[in-house]
Amino acid sequence: MSKKVICYGEMLWDCFPDHEIPGGAPMNVALHLNQLGLDVQMISRLGKDGYGKRYLDFINSYNFPTSLVQEDSEHRTGTVTVHNEDPENIKYTIVSPAAWDFIALTEENKNAVKEADAFIFGSLAVRNTVSWETLYQLMHLPTLKIFDINLRAPFFDFEKIELMLGFTDILKINEDELEIVSDYFSVPSDVESCCKLLTTRFPIKLVCVTLGSKGALIYQNREVFRHHGYKVKVEDTVGSGDAFLAGFVKTYLQGKTPNEILDFACAMGAFVATKKGGTPRYEEREVWSMVGDQ
DSSP states (O other): OOOEEEEESOOEEEEOSSOEEEEOHHHHHHHHHHHTTOEEEEEEEEESSHHHHHHHHHHHTTTOOOTTEEEESSSOOEEEEEEOSSTTSOEEEEOSSOGGGGOOOOHHHHHHHHHOSEEEEESGGGSSHHHHHHHHHHHTSSSEEEEEOOOOTTSOOHHHHHHHHTTOSEEEEEHHHHHHHHHHTTOOSSHHHHHHHHHHHSOOOEEEEEOGGGOEEEEETTEEEEEOOOOOOOSOOTTHHHHHHHHHHHHHHTTOOHHHHHHHHHHHHHHHHTSSSSSOOOOHHHHHHHHHTO
């Protein structure tokens, strides 16, 4: 049977200088998981506006279920201004407030999380009290909890992040975020020191650290597993980390080894970096084909 995954958080439009594409890290992860064959749904909120309608049309084109996506007649669908002058270091200006700041707690989304094999969430969607309180209640439910920390200045609050870490089974973090976290907890910024602190202080079983073009690593049971990544010609890095996480989640839920998990996750991240946009259409065999070439 297909594994069930629930993603929670922002659905928004990434507005580039010359075009707009649907985005939001948790939604990108959900669409990749959907393309990889998992049973995935998204808990979020869109405005009752043109952007919201276009977003629904977009995800419907993937045959993605939308029953947990709420409609908001008061707040607009989220937008982000993307600064892509340096394609390997994309910057974002995130408009506030947005509909996804007001995700309501419902029996339907509580039941969906209870029935899921994994629940994925990040730190951006808790910048507003409403969506934070909803996530806080959902985190109490019994399922595997995956925290894609996704720090977006100025929208992160370490008091909330500490609470979220207290519910986390798996933490996904990049090397820049690791430096911010290590500074906050006053530990050396090397991977092992920070991961040791996080897995000692919180109930985290595994930390996955992405290293951009240098690959990624897994810290588990005080052991480090490394993958040096795949060398590709980068089209843009939008959504590459989200594709990585989708590859990680799929193989983790399949019970693969840390090295196998890293291999496919790195392949996913590299594959999407060769495409325009965060959620290109593909079949899994295309990703494996790229892995076989290196």
